[in-house]
Amino acid sequence: MHKKIVEYYAPHMLPLIRSKKVGVYPLQLIRALEKKYGTEWTKEFVRLCRKHDVKKSVFKSVVATGKEIELFERLKALENTIQEAKQEISRGRKPKL
Structure with missing residues (x-):
């Protein structure tokens, strides 16, 4: 709905709106x-x-099911794996996945 309002009232702002990730x-x-x-x-x-x-x-x-802690832990583990892989690549090594 927000994008439709912007399209109508401020079309010059549309590229700015499209470039941002809206939560x-x-x-x-x-x-x-x-x-x-x-x-x-x-x-x-x-x-x-x-x-x-x-x-x-x-x-x-x-x-809704109360499993936010489990998802948080999985996302943190994924984040750590990505960071470790980036460090390995920066050192010129093949990352362990």
Whole structure:
């Protein structure tokens, strides 16, 4: 809906809007996570979900079933694996995956 409003009222801004990733996770779920785990943990969790393209439907089902800690741990492990692979590549070695 936001994009349609921008298209109508400010078409010169459309390239800027298209270039940004807009978070689509429901704010009420994010607020519920903040109450349960705190703001810092929730920011990190949402950042990891966005970075690794976790779909909105998956995000909603994970939070609804209370498995957000499990997803967070998996995303952190993935993040660590990616960092280790980047370090190996920068050293000129073949990464261990």
